[in-house]
Amino acid sequence: MFSLGSVSGFEPASPGIAGARNWRRSCYRPRRGCSVESLRAWRREHESALRSARRQEQLISKRLLRDDTLTDEEQIGTDSEATALFSEQEVSQLLINIQKGTEDRAVSLNRLRRGLQHKETQQQFIRLEGSMRVLIGLFTSSLADLQMEAARCLHELSHSSDPDVVSACLPATSYLLTYLSGHSIALTELCLYTLGNLAVEIKAVKKQLLPQGIIPVLASCIQSPHVVVQEGVGYVLSQLLQSKEAPAEIIPLVLESTLSQDMLRLICSNLEEGIGAAVEFAWGLHYIICSQVNNALLISQRTVPSLVKLLLELASMIAATSVEGLELLICPVVRCVANLLAEGDGCELLVEEECFLKALFVFMQYFLPKHVFVVQECLWLINNLTADNTIFCCALLRTDCFPFLLKLLCSQMVSFLVLTVLCNIAAKGAACCQALHQKAVLPALISLLALPDVQVVSQDLELLHLLFHHWPEAATDFVAQSGLQALEQYQDNLQLQEQAKALIQTASQLAAFP
Template sequence: MWSRAAARWQKAADPPSRLEELRAIRRERERALRKARREQQLSSKRLVRHSLEEPDPEELAAGCLTQEQVVLLLTGAQRGTADRLKSLSRLRRGLQHREVQQTFVRVEGSMRVLVGLLTSSLAEMQMEAARCLHELSHSDSPAVCKACSPATPYLLTYLSGHSAELTELCLYTLGNLAVESEGLRRQLLLQGIVPALASCIQSPHVLVVEAVGYVLSQLLQAKEAPEKIVPLVFESGLAQHMLRLVRGDLQQGLGTAVEFAWSLHYLVCSQVNNALLVSLGIVSTLVLLLIDLASLLSQSAAEGLELLISPALRCLGNLLAEDEEVGSRIRIQDGRLLVALIVFVQQFSQQQPFVVQECLWVLNNLTADDPALCSAVLYLKLLPACLQLLPCSKAVHLMALMVLGNLAEKGPAYCLQLREQLVLPVLIPLLHSPDLEVVQQTLELLCLLFRNCSHIVGDFLNQEGLLALERYKDTPELQPQVQALLQTCRSNQQENRITPAMP
């Protein structure tokens, strides 16, 4: 990243304290960005109703069940009559209401009855009881979810059953419960959820495997995951399966790939054993996946691919930002990845700018310390696409400025290319931005350009850049960069006898 490079645009005579201050600013900026990429949480609950009949309009209109009605339905579901399934189905539809969920857990013995029905020898009753538990697990009430804890051993047991539909439903129910509390997660770990997932991930049923990915992504986001969950995931061999599935058949299992891409992202963020992930081939897996996705986008407007592109980019970007112990093992020499990043930028710049940010995060980390990849950016004529992003949103053009800074830091030849691509007409308007962070990063880039290419200084003066600089000479946060640039401009004026209009 740009902050890894020393602020070498400063003159040797500059005070060491100023150099260290600028280095600290850049390091802090990188830490903040890396923290945001690592800690964004996406835990949420899923509701699976795709196999159920349409709700009865009369029941929906009737609204919530009373406590007396809940008791009657539970009693009816226990009777050995033909109406048992009907009573349980009516209860399940009632549990779609938040108020009924809370009423249900207040009824004494209600969960004991539901667990008993879950263990029924009648497949239809068992399935309907599982659906009731699933509705309860989707509740936003901690009390309701805590009440479901007696059912977890049975839900885990049925993961090894013969019904793919029941297995899928149990997985999503467990995933919903896993995000509720550390206590519930501890219980699930003791009951063997990780070995159970390692078995389910080998299922031939796509929907079951996707549900496994959902549960893993929920577990791996927990605050205690690095110490208590990630080691178990590595020991179980799940990581190898995750790498295999993230590049599976996208036409049949895009959802599966998305879930495991996020799961891999959280594994990387845990920093428990990224060296092992690298040795297992995570980098080449992600690179080839992104190249494949770019190819799909260029062939057709594939809907939903951004849902997979985003976590794959973030995962790769975080790996590239690792410390030297891990980073030294990562070598990316496939220029097709750079082309893929630009394809994503062009495809998503209008509708999904969050994808563009992730692309630039990867591109920034690729070009930070690798002159070969910087040369590839120029050789493949990818620079214009980066320049086009500068007028975009703040987050996007801050990242674009960092990438351009990586190129400029590599020396005169790169700065000359930036000049030929008309970087100044894009940078000078940014000096009028109301956002000081944007202005500061623009000034840092200008300092690198001035240091490495004297022609750019003349261009800057001829394009009235000095007018833009003068407005910041009394701004404390920007004074180091502004003073250095003003001094360079004045020296250039004296040498070339340039006398542009002054304010």
């Protein structure tokens, strides 16, 4: 494991003025020529597409709180009931029993809740006249046991994929919001996840939840000292912030409140008890940043230094911590930092460059190969750090982590990102290319030419072009190490032949006249 060294006494680092600039194509086609500006435009389009695709990886989903509310005896006693489908007559009779107020009212409501685990029963229930009015009436009653069971019924309905079933729940939204201020933690948690499920529906967001003041209510609810409530708030926010309406209708309200600052606070604190809440809020913050509604505000709130400090702390404790699921937190936090660094002005890491790079390499080494997505996120951030920043390029070359970076070239899932980082370094000029050559990158680059992945090979050729252009000695060694023979296979490849032919010509000329 790499040593982090001291993380105290940080000196302000240069701002990371970088986008996700994966493509640095200079004009290596000597016969046909090319427009530098057109290449830049193409690169910007390509980067935008990549970033857009990454934003869509975390999809909206619904969650269901169910068996954790039952004792073992209750689960055993009702397993057969839970799997049985009710007829329309049975559902109607259960509703009659619930309305009569007899002694078995709670039992009938419990049976109904179990029946509502099936979509057929859900559809039968909402078709019965007055069914939702009865259920909402019990939900708002003063009898705690009936209220909780009715809330569970609403929660089952909110989890449905049937738009008609979900729409039937909308009259309950104002009451769900009201009970977020109640004294029952269990009821508050259930109401939050029910609201989070309903928030998936666009109509619910536009016509119900926003006008009823869900954002101010969540801003108040997030102050709860209870971790389960905090996590529930994070879930609702995550659902809301992913909607298509979020940039125009939701995120401005969130930024006007104290929510973004509270989210940042909870991401960075109490991880042993609140790792789930931290993960939810980190994804929520990621969606806000991707919207680009007002990232300047987030930067002014010291979001980047706070998240960087958290990453340094996690890296220093990761081998010894008992907290499970840290990779689920590291992923969105790293992504937040990477995307804010793409904003440029005003983003300061406030940490020594090598120290931060070593922290990222600690994550990559620790989570490879089990959680490759963490490695991908860290490399994306390193790409942003090195894209337009010579200081970070030099720091990466100096650090003892560099050999591990070269080893990652062998990993098919991350080799393209590693090559992108190396291209960032090579683009800085002769000194950096000389250092890369001295660190024996050529054998690895030549071996990559045997891969079937066109994208990886193209990026490999781009890196070789930069090396030869800035440090001709690399071309001589490339030829000596049978690099030309490795290139010849691509002379008839429609996608790669221009790059390959240009590189063969360049390498041959430089090797002939060292």
